[in-house]
Amino acid sequence: MDKLITLDHVSKHFHVGKNQTLVAVNDVTLDIYKGETLGVVGESGCGKSTLGRMVMGIYNTTKGTMKYNGKVVSLKHTKDRYEYSRKAQIIFQDPYASLNPRMTVGSIIAEGMEIHNMYDKEKRMQRVYELLETVGLNKEHANRFPHEFSGGQRQRIGIARALAVEPEFIVCDEPISALDVSIQSQIINLLKDLQAEHGFTYMFIAHDLNIVKYISDRIAVMYLGNLVELADSDEIYAHTLHPYSQALLASVPIPDPDKEAQKEASVLSGDVPSPINPKPGCPFANRCKHATERCKTESPKLKEVRPGHFVACHLHK
Numbered sequence: 209m210d211k212l213i214t215l216d217h218v219s220k221h222f223h224v225g226k227n228q229t230l231v232a233v234n235d236v237t238l239d240i241y242k243g244e245t246l247g248v249v250g251e252s253g254c255g256k257s258t259l260g261r262m263v264m265g266i267y268n269t270t271k272g273t274m275k276y277n278g279k280v281v282s283l284k285h286t287k288d289r290y291e292y293s294r295k296a297q298i299i300f301q302d303p304y305a306s307l308n309p310r311m312t313v314g315s316i317i318a319e320g321m322e323i324h325n326m327y328d329k330e331k332r333m334q335r336v337y338e339l340l341e342t343v344g345l346n347k348e349h350a351n352r353f354p355h356e357f358s359g360g361q362r363q364r365i366g367i368a369r370a371l372a373v374e375p376e377f378i379v380c381d382e383p384i385s386a387l388d389v390s391i392q393s394q395i396i397n398l399l400k401d402l403q404a405e406h407g408f409t410y411m412f413i414a415h416d417l418n419i420v421k422y423i424s425d426r427i428a429v430m431y432l433g434n435l436v437e438l439a440d441s442d443e444i445y446a447h448t449l450h451p452y453s454q455a456l457l458a459s460v461p462i463p464d465p466d467k468e469a470q471k472e473a474s475v476l477s478g479d480v481p482s483p484i485n486p487k488p489g490c491p492f493a494n495r496c497k498h499a500t501e502r503c504k505t506e507s508p509k510l511k512e513v514r515p516g517h518f519v520a521c522h523l524h525k
């Protein structure tokens with residue numbers, strides 16, 4: 209498969225006080241292949257959104273390089289950057305916060321096409337109507353305002369806006385977390401159908417491992433800014449290697465109450481360490497029941513331990 213995005217030892221640091229550096233993403237090396245869905249999972253604060261924003265070119269990388277189709281993406285105002293801002297789109301967790309309440313739905317969807325000088329005014333409006341139909345809304349909705357819609361409908365508007373500029377790559381940043389469970393699968397199915405039709409590449413960020421399993425070809429597990437495990441979706445569920453991924457999987461509720469009761473309690477005990485001025489060693493060491501002295505001092509590197517299955521853990525050679 210062809211690589212669309214290449215992250216080479218990418219980090220993002222935020223300066224949060226005198227001599228204090230918050231390491232939101234730490235030394236991530238990762239490829240995203242054309243047409244795939246890469247699921248990115250981990251607890252709140254582990255750096256998923258920051259990674260998504262770097263991949264979008266919204267944040268600069270502090271260290272390392274990101275390439276799109278072999279070309280380095282930077283925030284400098286170049287022709288490539290302008291083109292990338294069309295090819296890479298994002299769908300946000302909270303569709304209401306990301307839609308301008310003073311603009312009609314039609315103007316929201318058309319805005320990107322205007323910025324990128326796509327089509328004349330009449331053709332843009334025709335595309336708005338078509339896009340509304342594509343995402344399961346209708347033409348009449350173009351003249352309404354975001355507050356007149358339900359959460360699921362607003363997310364459909366967010367998807368139509370992303371599609372309007374004919375992107376190749378879409379970051380879906382927890383697009384269904386804020387929606388009712390009954391609506392979640394409708395949005396997931398819409399995203400899957402659109403991918404089948406247009407060949408989009410997705411980076412799908414989520415907490416919920418069940419949903420990620422259904423939509424992802426591969427899954428990346430993050431912990432405290434680090435990529436700790438990466439494998440095909442089926443492989444990672446069948447052979448979960450990192451103790452943190454095992455704990456995350458164990459935290460997904462099992463519908464059978466007897467099995468749920470038998471599950472090992474306290475799988476994720478202990479606090480997540482601070483990302484500010486992080487200590488050396490494995491970031492998961494203080495919560496890991498397998499941790500040894502080595503884990504407390506030496507950071508494990510991500511290595512391929514089964515075909516296409518990468519893990520950063522001293523337990524696995």
Ligand SMILES: Nc1ncnc2c1ncn2[C@@H]1O[C@H](COP(=O)(O)OP(=O)(O)OP(=O)(O)O)[C@@H](O)[C@H]1O
Pocket residue numbers: 222224230231232250251252253254255256257258259483
């Ligand atoms: N602009 C910023 N300035 C300072 N710190 C930030 C900034 N953005 C994110 N962080 C910090 O970086 C870390 C990673 O945050 P990020 O939002 O990427 O995590 P996340 O996994 O997406 O979490 P969530 O699921 O809650 O959105 C957190 O410790 C967060 O507080």
